[in-house]
Amino acid sequence: MSLHPKGFDLSLGRITRLLERLGNPQDRMPPVIHIAGTNGKGSCAAYCRALLEADGKAVHVHISPHLVRWHERYRIGRSGAPGQYVEDDVFAEAVRRVAEANGGEQITVFEILTAVMFILFSEHPADAAIVEVGLGGRFDATNVIEKPAVSVIMPIGLDHQAYLGDRIELIAMEKAGIMKPGVPVIIGFQDNEVAREVLIDTAERLGCPHAVYGQDFLAYEEHGRMAFQSDAGLMDLPLPRLSGRHQIANAAAALAAVSAAGFDISHETAERAMETVQWPARMQRLTEGPLPALLPEGSELWLDGGHNPHAAAMIAEALAGMQDRTERPLFLIAGMINTKDATGYFRAFEGMVRHVFTVPVEDSDASVDPRELAENAVAAGLTAQPMTNVEEALRLLGEGWNRLEPPPRVLIGGSLYLAGEVLRDNGTPPV
Structure with a gap:
């Protein structure tokens, strides 16, 4: 923190250069679920993790920011068991390698930490990696993943206007920047019609198969349970363990995302995930x-x-x-x-x-x-x-x-x- 600016300098030039010096670890990742959005992206990541771990998968998870310790940004997946935060010595060695490769050049803290994520996740075997965007999408340091398994856009609202623009359509365009040609896209609940249309138009322009909340999949509370409906049929599930009605829509986006990423989640697995999901400091x-x-x-x-x-x-x-x-x-x-x-x-x-x-x-x-x-x-x-x-x-x-x-x-x-x-x-x- 003392060596590098902690603000945002949105571009991909520095992180691309740094990753090239590190041998482009971002190209050796497990299948990536890449999540952007103003709100709900952390909850979506938590549900994706719960769904995949309930199915016995090893899952890496990157979040931002951390709450108490830097280690929270990196959860390392383990087969047949919940992932664990990166250990001190492993984390320290990855930071050392990134700092050495950067050679003292101008770079932000978030770019350093993102490069650390790519090293950790590429060098530890796993079935999937869930990567939460830091800010925006198009120029976020995580957006060097050329072909994720799925791109997810959670609810969009006004935030970080100094970096992303002061109109909802501008912010939606920045978030839509994580979409890649031909890669499946999940568009979560959007209460702003303008944002929703920007996301759909971008997905169609890039030839991305896309599923839209309220159109292609849906979830709602019924008789104290959660009903999830998609092209695959209807799931009758427990209400999510996380508090708030908005968590039903967040869980639905995760269910759609995991499926679009190629993972077949059974009804029993989904039930277990809704009952075990954890996401600190969110209600x-x-x-x-x-x-x-x-x-x-x-x-x-x-x-x-x-x-x-x-x-x-x-x-x-x-x-x-x-x-x-x-x-x-x-x-x-x-x-x-x-x-x-x-x-x-x-x-x-x-x-x-x-x-x-x-x-x-x-x-x-x-x-x-x-x-x-x-x-x-x-x-x-x-x-x-x-x-x-x-x-x-x-x-x-x-x-x-x-x-x-x-x-x-x-x-x-x-x-x-x-x-x-x-x-x-x-x-x-x-x-």
Whole structure:
């Protein structure tokens, strides 16, 4: 981090040059499921992993960013067993090789880490590799894979406008940049018709066989179960283990993607995957550790790293579904960085949240001051007050709680960096 800029410099020239010096490991990967999108791409990766591992496959997984430890970016597949995060010595050696090949030339941290991913995944045997795009698609460092098994585009919304453009069609074009001629494409749920049409038009222009959510495949809740419908027929499955109605569409995209990549997933395997899937900091309930213990007995503490208005709308919908079951006062503890639409994020919770506590994102130089963030929340129609940190906010809630009221439901959100800090401080990092 001290040697290389941590911002984004979107182009493929540097990563291509570096990979050539390393012998082009990206050309020796297992079949790749390449996933782009504004929201849901991490969840889709988690479902793809769960489906393939439930079928006994060895699966590499690349995600970005990590929450607590750099190792989370690289899960190394094992045959007949769940994959594990890369070991220290293996990771360190791969970083050393990449740094040596780069020779001190200008390059970003993400490009270094992407080259590390290609080394690790090409040199460890596996049945598949799931590769999540870092930012955008067309010029993302992962987009040097010439022929993935399938390209997946998850829901598209406004985010990273400084890099990708300030109109939805421009962002959709950037995401569509991962499509390759003739390679199957899965287009996940899109609530924006313009984005959907851009993706379909690009797939048709490139001659990509494509399946579109709501047209070629679909999933919905019925009688407390998930129904998944595609050209192959109907699957009656358990509801996904991950919370929120939006996870049904994410699971459907993964089911379609794994099939398009050439893997035949049985009904029994799909059932097992829905019940075992894991994805930290995405509507994750924290039940153990020092932070939940600060709240009154019977409270609920939830964590979600969603950080843009589209993600906030999905989180708000998930929380509204919980309120159908239990009427609890809802509180929000939020920290954000200054590249995000804070007011747009808060607006999704108008009329739902009793009060907002704003906190700094301590691990980011781009953290919004809690006082300014509280003003954003007020501008969105909420009441808010700045706090020193998450622990202080939870302690204030716990010590001042009126025991005549139902125990509260608390969401910590607004930033993946903040989510990582919470998991670290609570002693519950991803495993």
